[in-house]
Amino acid sequence: MNMAMSTTTLTERYIQEVVRRIPADQRDDVASELRTTIADTVEARDSADPVSAEREVLTEMGDPIRLAAGYADRPPVLIGPDLYPTYLRLLVVLLSTVLPVVTAVLVGIDLFDGKGLGSAIGTGISTVLTVGAQMIAWVTVVFAIVERSRHHDGVVGSTDKWTPDDLPEPRRQNKRGASACASAVWNALLLGLIVWQHTAEPYRAAGADGSVDRLQVLDPGLWSGWIWPILVGLAGLVVLDLVRVAAGRWTVPLAAWSAAAEALFALPLVWVLYQQRFFNPDFLTDFNGDWTTPDSFYTGVILVVLVMSGSAVFNRFREAHQ
Protein backbone atom coordinates (compact mmCIF):
# COMPACT_ATOMS: atom_id res chain seq x y z
CA MET A 1 0.00 0.00 0.00
CA ASN A 2 2.68 2.40 1.04
CA MET A 3 4.82 1.33 -1.85
CA ALA A 4 2.03 1.80 -4.34
CA MET A 5 1.38 5.25 -2.92
CA SER A 6 4.97 6.35 -3.25
CA THR A 7 5.37 5.10 -6.84
CA THR A 8 2.15 6.76 -7.90
CA THR A 9 3.32 9.99 -6.38
CA LEU A 10 6.65 9.82 -8.18
CA THR A 11 5.01 9.37 -11.60
CA GLU A 12 2.41 12.02 -10.84
CA ARG A 13 5.07 14.44 -9.69
CA TYR A 14 7.01 13.82 -12.90
CA ILE A 15 3.91 14.30 -15.06
CA GLN A 16 2.97 17.51 -13.25
CA GLU A 17 6.47 18.85 -13.82
CA VAL A 18 6.05 18.19 -17.55
CA VAL A 19 2.50 19.39 -18.15
CA ARG A 20 2.70 22.62 -16.19
CA ARG A 21 5.19 23.78 -18.83
CA ILE A 22 2.97 23.16 -21.86
CA PRO A 23 -0.11 25.06 -23.11
CA ALA A 24 -3.11 24.59 -20.81
CA ASP A 25 -5.41 23.10 -23.46
CA GLN A 26 -3.06 20.15 -24.01
CA ARG A 27 -2.27 19.39 -20.36
CA ASP A 28 -4.90 16.78 -19.57
CA ASP A 29 -4.35 14.91 -22.80
CA VAL A 30 -0.56 14.82 -22.49
CA ALA A 31 -0.86 13.86 -18.82
CA SER A 32 -3.17 10.90 -19.56
CA GLU A 33 -0.96 9.70 -22.38
CA LEU A 34 2.23 10.02 -20.32
CA ARG A 35 0.59 8.18 -17.42
CA THR A 36 -0.29 5.21 -19.68
CA THR A 37 3.03 5.26 -21.45
CA ILE A 38 5.05 5.27 -18.23
CA ALA A 39 2.87 2.50 -16.80
CA ASP A 40 3.26 0.46 -20.02
CA THR A 41 7.03 0.90 -19.94
CA VAL A 42 7.31 -0.04 -16.26
CA GLU A 43 5.11 -3.07 -16.81
CA ALA A 44 7.22 -4.22 -19.75
CA ARG A 45 10.30 -4.29 -17.52
CA ASP A 46 8.61 -7.14 -15.64
CA SER A 47 10.74 -6.21 -12.66
CA ALA A 48 10.53 -7.76 -9.20
CA ASP A 49 10.92 -4.28 -7.75
CA PRO A 50 8.37 -1.94 -9.37
CA VAL A 51 9.62 1.07 -7.42
CA SER A 52 13.12 0.94 -8.82
CA ALA A 53 11.73 0.03 -12.26
CA GLU A 54 9.67 3.20 -12.14
CA ARG A 55 12.70 5.21 -11.09
CA GLU A 56 14.63 3.73 -14.04
CA VAL A 57 11.89 4.57 -16.51
CA LEU A 58 11.58 8.15 -15.27
CA THR A 59 15.37 8.52 -15.38
CA GLU A 60 15.34 7.39 -19.01
CA MET A 61 12.54 9.81 -19.85
CA GLY A 62 14.91 12.47 -18.60
CA ASP A 63 14.56 16.05 -17.41
CA PRO A 64 10.86 17.10 -17.41
CA ILE A 65 11.83 20.56 -18.66
CA ARG A 66 13.39 19.04 -21.77
CA LEU A 67 10.45 16.72 -22.35
CA ALA A 68 8.02 19.62 -21.93
CA ALA A 69 10.04 21.62 -24.46
CA GLY A 70 9.52 18.74 -26.89
CA TYR A 71 5.76 18.73 -26.28
CA ALA A 72 5.45 22.49 -26.48
CA ASP A 73 7.44 22.34 -29.72
CA ARG A 74 10.01 24.83 -28.68
CA PRO A 75 13.69 24.18 -28.20
CA PRO A 76 14.99 24.39 -24.63
CA VAL A 77 17.03 27.49 -25.44
CA LEU A 78 16.58 31.12 -24.48
CA ILE A 79 17.54 32.53 -27.87
CA GLY A 80 17.72 30.11 -30.77
CA PRO A 81 20.16 29.97 -33.68
CA ASP A 82 17.80 31.96 -35.94
CA LEU A 83 17.74 35.01 -33.70
CA TYR A 84 21.20 34.73 -32.19
CA PRO A 85 23.11 36.65 -34.92
CA THR A 86 20.66 39.57 -34.81
CA TYR A 87 20.72 39.53 -31.01
CA LEU A 88 24.51 39.65 -30.92
CA ARG A 89 24.73 42.38 -33.57
CA LEU A 90 22.23 44.59 -31.76
CA LEU A 91 23.98 44.16 -28.41
CA VAL A 92 27.36 45.06 -29.91
CA VAL A 93 25.94 48.19 -31.54
CA LEU A 94 24.14 49.29 -28.36
CA LEU A 95 27.08 48.69 -26.05
CA SER A 96 29.66 50.21 -28.37
CA THR A 97 27.78 53.32 -29.49
CA VAL A 98 24.71 54.16 -27.42
CA LEU A 99 26.25 53.31 -24.06
CA PRO A 100 29.33 55.57 -24.52
CA VAL A 101 27.12 58.44 -25.70
CA VAL A 102 24.75 58.12 -22.72
CA THR A 103 27.72 57.89 -20.35
CA ALA A 104 29.43 60.91 -21.92
CA VAL A 105 26.24 62.97 -21.67
CA LEU A 106 25.67 62.10 -17.99
CA VAL A 107 29.32 62.74 -17.10
CA GLY A 108 29.12 66.03 -19.00
CA ILE A 109 26.00 67.06 -17.07
CA ASP A 110 27.77 66.27 -13.79
CA LEU A 111 30.75 68.38 -14.81
CA PHE A 112 28.54 71.27 -15.93
CA ASP A 113 26.82 71.07 -12.56
CA GLY A 114 30.24 71.64 -11.04
CA LYS A 115 30.10 68.37 -9.14
CA GLY A 116 33.81 67.77 -9.57
CA LEU A 117 35.84 65.24 -11.50
CA GLY A 118 35.71 62.54 -8.83
CA SER A 119 31.93 62.55 -8.69
CA ALA A 120 31.74 62.70 -12.50
CA ILE A 121 34.01 59.65 -12.81
CA GLY A 122 31.81 57.87 -10.27
CA THR A 123 28.76 58.75 -12.36
CA GLY A 124 30.55 57.45 -15.44
CA ILE A 125 31.41 54.11 -13.88
CA SER A 126 27.96 53.56 -12.38
CA THR A 127 26.31 54.57 -15.68
CA VAL A 128 28.39 52.07 -17.63
CA LEU A 129 27.49 49.32 -15.16
CA THR A 130 23.79 50.03 -14.65
CA VAL A 131 22.83 51.22 -18.15
CA GLY A 132 24.99 48.48 -19.69
CA ALA A 133 23.31 45.83 -17.54
CA GLN A 134 19.87 47.24 -18.38
CA MET A 135 20.62 47.15 -22.11
CA ILE A 136 21.79 43.55 -21.95
CA ALA A 137 18.85 42.51 -19.77
CA TRP A 138 16.10 44.16 -21.84
CA VAL A 139 17.47 43.09 -25.21
CA THR A 140 17.71 39.54 -23.87
CA VAL A 141 14.17 39.60 -22.48
CA VAL A 142 12.70 40.94 -25.72
CA PHE A 143 14.55 38.38 -27.85
CA ALA A 144 13.56 35.53 -25.53
CA ILE A 145 9.89 36.58 -25.84
CA VAL A 146 10.18 36.82 -29.63
CA GLU A 147 11.81 33.38 -29.69
CA ARG A 148 8.91 31.92 -27.73
CA SER A 149 6.14 33.55 -29.73
CA ARG A 150 7.75 32.50 -33.02
CA HIS A 151 7.77 28.85 -32.00
CA HIS A 152 4.19 29.15 -30.83
CA ASP A 153 2.96 30.47 -34.15
CA GLY A 154 4.31 28.22 -36.79
CA VAL A 155 5.27 24.60 -37.08
CA VAL A 156 8.10 25.32 -39.44
CA GLY A 157 10.89 27.64 -38.37
CA SER A 158 12.46 30.75 -39.73
CA THR A 159 10.89 33.13 -42.21
CA ASP A 160 13.43 35.96 -42.32
CA LYS A 161 15.92 35.28 -45.03
CA TRP A 162 19.54 36.28 -44.92
CA THR A 163 20.59 38.31 -47.94
CA PRO A 164 24.06 39.46 -49.03
CA ASP A 165 22.99 42.94 -47.90
CA ASP A 166 23.48 41.72 -44.34
CA LEU A 167 27.20 41.17 -44.93
CA PRO A 168 29.18 42.75 -42.12
CA GLU A 169 31.91 44.71 -44.01
CA PRO A 170 29.93 47.87 -44.86
CA ARG A 171 28.22 47.66 -41.48
CA ARG A 172 31.60 47.59 -39.70
CA GLN A 173 32.87 50.50 -41.74
CA ASN A 174 29.77 52.44 -40.77
CA LYS A 175 30.14 51.45 -37.16
CA ARG A 176 33.76 52.56 -37.14
CA GLY A 177 32.75 55.74 -38.88
CA ALA A 178 30.22 56.25 -36.11
CA SER A 179 32.84 55.54 -33.47
CA ALA A 180 35.22 58.08 -35.05
CA CYS A 181 32.29 60.50 -35.03
CA ALA A 182 31.61 59.79 -31.36
CA SER A 183 35.30 60.19 -30.59
CA ALA A 184 35.32 63.60 -32.33
CA VAL A 185 32.28 64.71 -30.34
CA TRP A 186 33.79 63.46 -27.09
CA ASN A 187 37.14 65.21 -27.65
CA ALA A 188 35.39 68.43 -28.70
CA LEU A 189 33.27 68.21 -25.54
CA LEU A 190 36.39 67.74 -23.43
CA LEU A 191 38.09 70.67 -25.15
CA GLY A 192 35.05 72.84 -24.56
CA LEU A 193 34.82 71.81 -20.91
CA ILE A 194 38.45 72.70 -20.23
CA VAL A 195 38.11 76.14 -21.81
CA TRP A 196 34.71 76.72 -20.19
CA GLN A 197 35.88 75.90 -16.66
CA HIS A 198 38.77 78.38 -17.23
CA THR A 199 36.63 81.26 -18.48
CA ALA A 200 33.40 80.72 -16.51
CA GLU A 201 35.01 79.64 -13.24
CA PRO A 202 31.97 77.52 -12.47
CA TYR A 203 32.91 76.14 -9.06
CA ARG A 204 31.49 78.08 -6.14
CA ALA A 205 33.30 77.91 -2.82
CA ALA A 206 32.45 79.66 0.40
CA GLY A 207 35.14 82.29 0.96
CA ALA A 208 36.70 83.07 4.34
CA ASP A 209 34.54 86.20 4.84
CA GLY A 210 31.28 84.46 3.92
CA SER A 211 31.35 85.62 0.32
CA VAL A 212 31.19 83.19 -2.55
CA ASP A 213 34.41 82.62 -4.47
CA ARG A 214 34.27 81.42 -8.03
CA LEU A 215 37.01 78.95 -8.82
CA GLN A 216 38.43 77.08 -11.77
CA VAL A 217 38.46 73.32 -11.37
CA LEU A 218 41.83 72.88 -13.06
CA ASP A 219 45.02 74.51 -11.87
CA PRO A 220 45.12 78.07 -13.35
CA GLY A 221 48.90 77.70 -13.53
CA LEU A 222 48.43 75.23 -16.36
CA TRP A 223 47.39 78.07 -18.66
CA SER A 224 50.94 79.38 -18.66
CA GLY A 225 52.29 75.99 -19.65
CA TRP A 226 51.09 72.42 -20.00
CA ILE A 227 47.43 73.03 -20.91
CA TRP A 228 48.44 74.24 -24.40
CA PRO A 229 49.86 70.99 -25.79
CA ILE A 230 46.86 69.19 -24.24
CA LEU A 231 44.41 71.54 -25.99
CA VAL A 232 46.30 71.47 -29.28
CA GLY A 233 46.41 67.66 -29.09
CA LEU A 234 42.66 67.50 -28.44
CA ALA A 235 41.93 69.91 -31.29
CA GLY A 236 44.17 67.83 -33.55
CA LEU A 237 42.29 64.67 -32.57
CA VAL A 238 38.93 66.30 -33.34
CA VAL A 239 40.11 67.43 -36.77
CA LEU A 240 41.71 64.06 -37.59
CA ASP A 241 38.63 62.12 -36.46
CA LEU A 242 36.50 64.26 -38.76
CA VAL A 243 38.95 63.72 -41.63
CA ARG A 244 38.70 60.00 -40.93
CA VAL A 245 34.88 60.15 -41.13
CA ALA A 246 35.08 62.00 -44.43
CA ALA A 247 37.80 59.72 -45.86
CA GLY A 248 35.83 56.62 -44.91
CA ARG A 249 38.75 54.85 -43.24
CA TRP A 250 42.03 55.33 -41.42
CA THR A 251 45.07 55.48 -43.68
CA VAL A 252 48.61 55.03 -42.36
CA PRO A 253 49.56 58.75 -42.63
CA LEU A 254 46.26 59.74 -41.01
CA ALA A 255 46.81 57.23 -38.21
CA ALA A 256 50.38 58.51 -37.75
CA TRP A 257 49.18 62.13 -37.47
CA SER A 258 46.54 61.18 -34.96
CA ALA A 259 49.09 59.17 -32.98
CA ALA A 260 51.15 62.37 -32.78
CA ALA A 261 48.07 64.33 -31.66
CA GLU A 262 47.23 61.63 -29.15
CA ALA A 263 50.77 61.85 -27.75
CA LEU A 264 50.60 65.65 -27.66
CA PHE A 265 47.37 65.36 -25.64
CA ALA A 266 48.08 62.37 -23.42
CA LEU A 267 51.74 62.75 -22.43
CA PRO A 268 51.51 66.29 -20.96
CA LEU A 269 48.25 65.26 -19.27
CA VAL A 270 49.97 62.27 -17.70
CA TRP A 271 52.91 64.45 -16.63
CA VAL A 272 50.62 67.02 -15.00
CA LEU A 273 48.67 64.23 -13.25
CA TYR A 274 51.91 62.61 -12.13
CA GLN A 275 53.06 65.90 -10.60
CA GLN A 276 49.58 66.30 -9.09
CA ARG A 277 49.29 69.78 -10.60
CA PHE A 278 46.11 68.98 -12.47
CA PHE A 279 43.46 70.43 -10.17
CA ASN A 280 43.22 73.90 -8.75
CA PRO A 281 44.56 73.57 -5.14
CA ASP A 282 41.84 75.96 -3.85
CA PHE A 283 39.16 73.87 -5.53
CA LEU A 284 40.63 70.67 -4.07
CA THR A 285 40.72 72.09 -0.57
CA ASP A 286 37.11 73.19 -0.72
CA PHE A 287 35.88 70.08 -2.55
CA ASN A 288 37.69 67.52 -0.43
CA GLY A 289 37.16 69.13 2.97
CA ASP A 290 39.22 67.17 5.47
CA TRP A 291 39.99 64.49 2.95
CA THR A 292 43.12 64.44 0.79
CA THR A 293 43.11 63.01 -2.70
CA PRO A 294 45.13 59.79 -2.48
CA ASP A 295 48.10 59.16 -4.78
CA SER A 296 46.33 56.06 -6.04
CA PHE A 297 43.63 58.28 -7.60
CA TYR A 298 46.23 59.96 -9.80
CA THR A 299 47.88 56.62 -10.62
CA GLY A 300 44.47 55.22 -11.60
CA VAL A 301 43.62 58.18 -13.85
CA ILE A 302 47.09 58.03 -15.45
CA LEU A 303 46.59 54.34 -16.23
CA VAL A 304 43.15 54.99 -17.72
CA VAL A 305 44.53 57.80 -19.92
CA LEU A 306 47.45 55.66 -21.10
CA VAL A 307 45.31 52.59 -21.83
CA MET A 308 42.62 54.56 -23.68
CA SER A 309 45.10 56.55 -25.76
CA GLY A 310 47.22 53.49 -26.46
CA SER A 311 44.30 51.38 -27.57
CA ALA A 312 42.92 54.22 -29.71
CA VAL A 313 46.27 54.54 -31.53
CA PHE A 314 46.53 50.76 -31.91
CA ASN A 315 43.00 50.47 -33.34
CA ARG A 316 43.58 53.25 -35.89
CA PHE A 317 46.73 51.56 -37.21
CA ARG A 318 45.01 48.19 -37.25
CA GLU A 319 42.16 49.59 -39.30
CA ALA A 320 44.63 51.33 -41.62
CA HIS A 321 46.38 48.03 -42.29
CA GLN A 322 43.23 46.07 -43.08
Place this chain on the structure above:
Amino acid sequence: MAHSIVSLVSPNELILSQVQELRRGTVVLACLVLLEEPQYGYALLETLNDAGVTVDGNTLYPLLRRLEKQGLLTSEWNTDESRPRKFYRVSPEGSQVRTGLVREWRDIVGSISLLTKDD
Protein backbone atom coordinates in the same frame (compact mmCIF):
# COMPACT_ATOMS: atom_id res chain seq x y z
CA MET B 1 50.88 22.01 -45.16
CA ALA B 2 47.42 20.85 -44.26
CA HIS B 3 45.94 22.17 -41.08
CA SER B 4 44.41 19.70 -38.72
CA ILE B 5 42.10 20.54 -35.89
CA VAL B 6 43.17 18.64 -32.84
CA SER B 7 40.08 17.04 -31.44
CA LEU B 8 39.49 15.49 -28.06
CA VAL B 9 36.56 13.48 -29.40
CA SER B 10 37.36 9.91 -30.43
CA PRO B 11 36.39 8.69 -33.95
CA ASN B 12 33.82 6.36 -32.42
CA GLU B 13 32.08 9.19 -30.62
CA LEU B 14 32.14 11.23 -33.82
CA ILE B 15 30.53 8.36 -35.73
CA LEU B 16 27.88 8.04 -33.04
CA SER B 17 26.92 11.70 -33.16
CA GLN B 18 26.87 11.75 -36.97
CA VAL B 19 24.73 8.60 -37.02
CA GLN B 20 22.31 10.39 -34.71
CA GLU B 21 22.09 13.21 -37.26
CA LEU B 22 21.56 10.71 -40.09
CA ARG B 23 18.82 8.86 -38.23
CA ARG B 24 16.93 11.89 -37.02
CA GLY B 25 14.66 12.24 -40.02
CA THR B 26 14.19 8.52 -40.51
CA VAL B 27 12.09 8.24 -37.35
CA VAL B 28 9.37 10.38 -38.95
CA LEU B 29 9.43 8.26 -42.09
CA ALA B 30 9.29 5.01 -40.09
CA CYS B 31 6.35 6.30 -38.04
CA LEU B 32 4.43 7.31 -41.15
CA VAL B 33 5.03 3.84 -42.58
CA LEU B 34 4.18 1.90 -39.42
CA LEU B 35 1.12 3.94 -38.45
CA GLU B 36 -0.81 2.71 -41.45
CA GLU B 37 -2.17 0.46 -38.66
CA PRO B 38 -3.33 2.34 -35.53
CA GLN B 39 -0.85 2.03 -32.71
CA TYR B 40 -0.22 3.54 -29.25
CA GLY B 41 2.98 5.15 -28.05
CA TYR B 42 4.78 2.44 -26.15
CA ALA B 43 3.90 -0.36 -28.63
CA LEU B 44 5.12 1.82 -31.51
CA LEU B 45 8.37 2.47 -29.65
CA GLU B 46 8.91 -1.28 -29.23
CA THR B 47 8.08 -1.98 -32.90
CA LEU B 48 10.47 0.75 -34.04
CA ASN B 49 13.32 -0.45 -31.85
CA ASP B 50 12.75 -4.08 -32.88
CA ALA B 51 12.89 -2.96 -36.51
CA GLY B 52 16.27 -1.32 -35.83
CA VAL B 53 14.99 2.28 -35.88
CA THR B 54 16.37 3.25 -32.47
CA VAL B 55 14.56 6.11 -30.78
CA ASP B 56 13.97 7.13 -27.17
CA GLY B 57 10.53 7.59 -25.70
CA ASN B 58 11.24 11.18 -24.76
CA THR B 59 11.87 11.88 -28.46
CA LEU B 60 9.10 9.73 -29.93
CA TYR B 61 6.14 10.78 -27.77
CA PRO B 62 6.46 14.53 -28.36
CA LEU B 63 7.20 13.79 -32.04
CA LEU B 64 3.89 11.93 -32.42
CA ARG B 65 2.04 14.97 -31.10
CA ARG B 66 3.90 17.30 -33.40
CA LEU B 67 3.02 15.12 -36.40
CA GLU B 68 -0.58 15.13 -35.24
CA LYS B 69 -0.51 18.93 -34.92
CA GLN B 70 0.84 19.12 -38.46
CA GLY B 71 -2.08 17.01 -39.65
CA LEU B 72 0.03 14.01 -40.69
CA LEU B 73 -1.43 11.78 -37.96
CA THR B 74 -4.83 11.46 -36.37
CA SER B 75 -5.42 10.11 -32.90
CA GLU B 76 -8.16 8.44 -30.93
CA TRP B 77 -8.45 7.40 -27.31
CA ASN B 78 -9.22 3.70 -26.87
CA THR B 79 -10.82 2.99 -23.51
CA ASP B 80 -11.71 -0.66 -24.11
CA GLU B 81 -8.76 -1.98 -22.16
CA SER B 82 -7.78 -1.51 -18.50
CA ARG B 83 -5.63 1.50 -19.42
CA PRO B 84 -6.98 4.17 -21.73
CA ARG B 85 -4.51 4.46 -24.62
CA LYS B 86 -4.09 7.04 -27.31
CA PHE B 87 -3.87 5.39 -30.73
CA TYR B 88 -2.27 7.22 -33.65
CA ARG B 89 -2.72 6.53 -37.34
CA VAL B 90 -1.67 8.18 -40.57
CA SER B 91 -4.06 10.75 -42.08
CA PRO B 92 -4.59 10.97 -45.86
CA GLU B 93 -2.23 13.93 -45.87
CA GLY B 94 0.30 11.86 -43.92
CA SER B 95 0.08 9.15 -46.57
CA GLN B 96 0.98 11.68 -49.26
CA VAL B 97 3.91 12.94 -47.23
CA ARG B 98 5.05 9.36 -46.65
CA THR B 99 4.99 8.62 -50.41
CA GLY B 100 7.10 11.72 -51.02
CA LEU B 101 9.53 10.83 -48.26
CA VAL B 102 9.92 7.24 -49.45
CA ARG B 103 10.75 8.54 -52.93
CA GLU B 104 13.26 10.94 -51.44
CA TRP B 105 14.75 8.16 -49.32
CA ARG B 106 15.28 5.95 -52.40
CA ASP B 107 16.96 8.88 -54.19
CA ILE B 108 19.31 9.37 -51.25
CA VAL B 109 20.17 5.67 -51.07
CA GLY B 110 20.77 5.71 -54.84
CA SER B 111 23.02 8.77 -54.69
CA ILE B 112 25.05 7.55 -51.74
CA SER B 113 25.54 4.08 -53.20
CA LEU B 114 26.73 5.69 -56.46
CA LEU B 115 29.19 7.80 -54.50
CA THR B 116 30.42 4.91 -52.37
CA LYS B 117 30.47 2.10 -54.95
CA ASP B 118 34.29 2.03 -54.91
CA ASP B 119 34.54 1.60 -51.13
